[in-house]
Amino acid sequence: xxxxxxxxxxxxxxxxxxxxxxxxxxxxxxxxxxxxxxxxxxxxxxxxxxxxxxxxxxxxxxxxxxxxxxxxxxxxxxxxxxxxxxxxxxxxxxxxxxxxxxxxxxxxxxxxxxxxxxxxxxxxxxxxxxxxxxxxxxxxxxxxxxxxxxxxxxxxxxxxxxxxxxxxxxxxxxxxxxxxxxxxxxxxxxxxxxxxxxxxxxxxxxxxxxxxxxxxxxxxxxxxxxx
Amino acid sequence: xxxxxxxxxxxxxxxxxxxxxxxxxxxxxxxxxxxxxxxxxxxxxxxxxxxxxxxxxxxxxxxxxxxxxxxxxxxxxxxxxxxxxxxxxxxxxxxxxxxxxxxxxxxxxxxxxxxxxxxxxxxxxxxxxxxxxxxxxxxxxxxxxxxxxxxxxxxxxxxxxxxxxxxxxxxxxxxxxxxxxxxxxxxxxxxxxxxxxxxxxxxxxxxxxxxxxxx
Amino acid sequence: xxxxxxxxxxxxxxxxxxxxxxxxxxxxxxxxxxxxxxxxxxxxxxxxxxxxxxxxxxxxxxxxxxxxxxxxxxxxxxxxxxxxxxxxxxxxxx
Numbered sequence: 001x002x003x004x005x006x007x008x009x010x011x012x013x014x015x016x017x018x019x020x021x022x023x024x025x026x027x028x029x030x031x032x033x034x035x036x037x038x039x040x041x042x043x044x045x046x047x048x049x050x051x052x053x054x055x056x057x058x059x060x061x062x063x064x065x066x067x068x069x070x071x072x073x074x075x076x077x078x079x080x081x082x083x084x085x086x087x088x089x090x091x092x093x094x095x096x097x098x099x100x101x102x103x104x105x106x107x108x109x110x111x112x113x114x115x116x117x118x119x120x121x122x123x124x125x126x127x128x129x130x131x132x133x134x135x136x137x138x139x140x141x142x143x144x145x146x147x148x149x150x151x152x153x154x155x156x157x158x159x160x161x162x163x164x165x166x167x168x169x170x171x172x173x174x175x176x177x178x179x180x181x182x183x184x185x186x187x188x189x190x191x192x193x194x195x196x197x198x199x200x201x202x203x204x205x206x207x208x209x210x211x212x213x214x215x216x217x218x219x220x221x222x223x224x225x226x227x
Numbered sequence: 228x229x230x231x232x233x234x235x236x237x238x239x240x241x242x243x244x245x246x247x248x249x250x251x252x253x254x255x256x257x258x259x260x261x262x263x264x265x266x267x268x269x270x271x272x273x274x275x276x277x278x279x280x281x282x283x284x285x286x287x288x289x290x291x292x293x294x295x296x297x298x299x300x301x302x303x304x305x306x307x308x309x310x311x312x313x314x315x316x317x318x319x320x321x322x323x324x325x326x327x328x329x330x331x332x333x334x335x336x337x338x339x340x341x342x343x344x345x346x347x348x349x350x351x352x353x354x355x356x357x358x359x360x361x362x363x364x365x366x367x368x369x370x371x372x373x374x375x376x377x378x379x380x381x382x383x384x385x386x387x388x389x390x391x392x393x394x395x396x397x398x399x400x401x402x403x404x405x406x407x408x409x410x411x412x413x414x415x416x417x418x419x420x421x422x423x424x425x426x427x428x429x430x431x432x433x434x435x436x437x438x439x440x441x442x
Numbered sequence: 443x444x445x446x447x448x449x450x451x452x453x454x455x456x457x458x459x460x461x462x463x464x465x466x467x468x469x470x471x472x473x474x475x476x477x478x479x480x481x482x483x484x485x486x487x488x489x490x491x492x493x494x495x496x497x498x499x500x501x502x503x504x505x506x507x508x509x510x511x512x513x514x515x516x517x518x519x520x521x522x523x524x525x526x527x528x529x530x531x532x533x534x535x536x
Contacts, residue, residue, distance in 0.1 A: 148368065154366060160355035168349055172342035173368060176375040179383055201382065209375050216371055223287040224364050232504070239500075256487035261492045268496070279525065308504050314499070315492040322488055414500060423508050429512045436522050 003098065010099025011106070014073065018107070032065035033118060038158075040122055050226040054123035055185035059141070059178055061115050062108065065165045069107045070153040073100070078157050093222040097150065101214070104146040112123055112138045120189075130188040131200055137188065140206040141181035141217045144213060145174050151217040155224050180205040191221045232421070235413035242410060245403040258322040265315040267408040269337060271415050272308035273373070275301045276340060278419075279347075280370020283363035292430070298363050300422035302347045304415060309341035335380045343369040 018025060039057040043050060077083040086096050114133060120127035127134060152169050156162040184202035187195040246263045279301035285294035315364065316334055317327045328334070351362045 026375070094426065151364070151368075152361075155361045156354075156355050158355075159350075161353050165346075165350055165354060169346045169365060172339055172346055172364075173372060175339045176372065178377040179379045183383065205379055205382075208332055212371060213368075216368065220287055220364055220367065226360070227411070236500075239496075258488060260485075260489045264492055264496050298446050307499060310494050311499050314495050318492045318495075322485055382501050418503065418507075421504075423505060424512055425514070428511065428518070432514055432521070435518060435525075437523055439525055 003092055003095045006089075006095035007102060010086065010096060011102035013121050014100075014103035016128060017076070017105070019213045024069050024107055025110055027072070028069045028107065029114045032061040032111050032115050034042045035061045035064050036115065036122065038118055049123045051191070052186055054119050054125045055182045055189055057123065058115060058119045058185060059182045061119070061172070062112055062138070062181075063145065063171070063178060065111050065115075066071055066104075066108050066142070067170060067196055068151060069111070070104060070146075070170075071166055073104060073107070073172035074153045074157055083154070083157055087225055093225065094218045096225075097154070097218060097221040100154065101150045101217075103144055105143055106151050108142045108146060109139060125189045127189070130194040133194060134185065135194070137181060137184045137203060137206065138200070138208065140203060140210055141177050141184075144177040144206055144209045145170075145211040147217055148209060150185040151221060151224065154221070176205065177210055180209070229417075231413060232417035235410055235417055238406065238410035238413060242403070244381075244405050245406050249403040251398045258319060261315055261319040263403055263407045265287060265312060266404070267411040268308050268311040268315065269333075271411045272305055272312055272337070272340070275305045275308060275415065275419075276344065276366075276373065277350065277370055279305060279344075279366040283366035283370075286363045287367065295359055295363065296426040297419070298366050299351065299359075299426055300419050302344050302362070302366050303422060304418055305344040306341065306348060307418070308411075308415070309337060309344065312337050313341060329343060332377075332380045332383070332396075335383075336376050339376045339380070340369065340373065343372065435440045 016036075036057055039060065040049070042058070043053055074083070075088070087093065089096070116138065117129055119125070119165065149166075149170050152173075153166055156165055156169075159165060180202045184199045184206070187198035246260050249260075249263075251259060272405075279298050280295045282297035282301060285291060308334055313334075316337070316396065320329055321327050347362050347365045350358055354361060366410070
């Protein structure tokens with residue numbers, strides 16, 4: 001319980017900074033929207049989007065803007081050398097990871113909440129009918145992506161060329177999340193009505209990935225952050 | 228170690244003789260012979276990924292310099308054997324399926340694992356100080372990712388001949404196949420040892436630099 | 443120079459089957475380019491190319507290991523020579 005309380009405090013610090021400046025949320029959301037537009041321009045033919053691309057475009061937007069949020073969130077810590085201070089705080093190390101993870105998930109979910117209706121609107125997909133399912137898929141997918149991303153971004157804090165290495169490491173590692181997220185979303189956006197059986201299968205993959213990688217990251221965080 | 232390397236090279240040089248003597252496969256014909264270089268390479272690659280991941284975990288929790296060397300060497304060999312798999316695979320696919328690349332489950336899995344370990348090498352090369360710890364974690368995460376990549380890609384796509392091909396091999400084919408597996412594993416052991424020795428020398432060189440600098 | 447010659451020989455060993463392959467496939471234009479072309483592809487040069495590629499990659503890797511090792515040894519010898527210089531800083535430390 002103490003760990004959760006400490007994690008919440010750390011996450012609240014990031015929320016407070018974000019609530020004052022809105023720097024990451026504004027830039028990441030705009031970047032995600034710009035991504036979706038680039039895909040719309042390259043995919044739409046004769047005024048119509050090809051069938052079944054909306055899910056893919058949505059997840060590309062989430063993945064790209066996710067890297068941006070991760071990099072900015074940790075750059076802020078690095079610039080003021082506050083990550084070291086956090087690690088020296090008299091709390092268990094995994095609490096620092098959990099707090100950062102919570103902050104990243106909330107940021108990415110906020111961007112996703114903008115992106116989902118926008119993509120549905122541009123690609124003519126009814127997102128309201130399957131909204132609860134879509135929300136669940138997005139939260140699980142973002143959690144899996146952020147679980148790996150938070151650990152890697154924290155590790156890369158001290159490295160050279162960290163801004164390039166983060167996506168280089170993160171994209172191959174999160175391929176299962178992207179496949180499962182895209183397939184589940186596509187199943188829920190199916191023209192013939194939400195295909196719950198397929199979506200359930202992929203939600204299972206996402207949940208298992210989240211469970212394994214959050215555990216693994218909590219387990220290794222302390223060893224990795226040692227100097 | 229050079230002896231093991233020579234033995235592996237000799238075994239691999241003798242392999243075509245065994246492979247040509249093995250009976251031809253009924254539906255695919257001669258092109259199926261690529262199987263003998265392709266499948267053992269994939270096998271060695273996944274063995275290497277697990278060696279690297281386990282050594283990475285051991286380095287993270289015990290800080291053993293030896294484990295770090297195994298992790299680095301095995302991670303590099305994943306990329307080498309993965310390159311063999313990814314180059315021989317499409318040659319087979321071109322003949323058997325009519326295309327160079329197919330988004331088939333096993334090909335995709337190999338590609339994803341290969342990319343993870345290429346990223347591992349990039350991190351080691353350009354990460355600067357401290358990248359040993361980080362790359363050990365990447366190897367561990369890459370290893371933990373194997374079942375997930377396998378699971379998700381498997382539901383996504385499957386056209387590849389299934390894994391039950393290996394136990395059902397006929398006589399003649401079986402000997403040639405296991406001969407090639409042994410040759411690859413010998414190569415693997417020799418190259419791993421050589422790569423670890425290189426890392427050891429690099430450490431010794433760093434120490435010498437440190438000594439000279441401290442004077 | 444020797445290295446270049448070896449590399450050239452290997453390149454030739456790999457390229458020859460590939461060129462043969464290309465010539466044999468350009469002789470006809472099939473109606474359905476996907477499967478029909480594949481049926482007529484000669485398998486033997488493809489198998490040989492695959493085998494040669496495996497050799498090429500393994501030998502290339504061994505060669506790169508040798509080169510890296512040689513570089514480290516060279517640097518090490520240079521450092522050792524500096525440490526053992528009779529009138530160098532080493533003498534002062536003793």
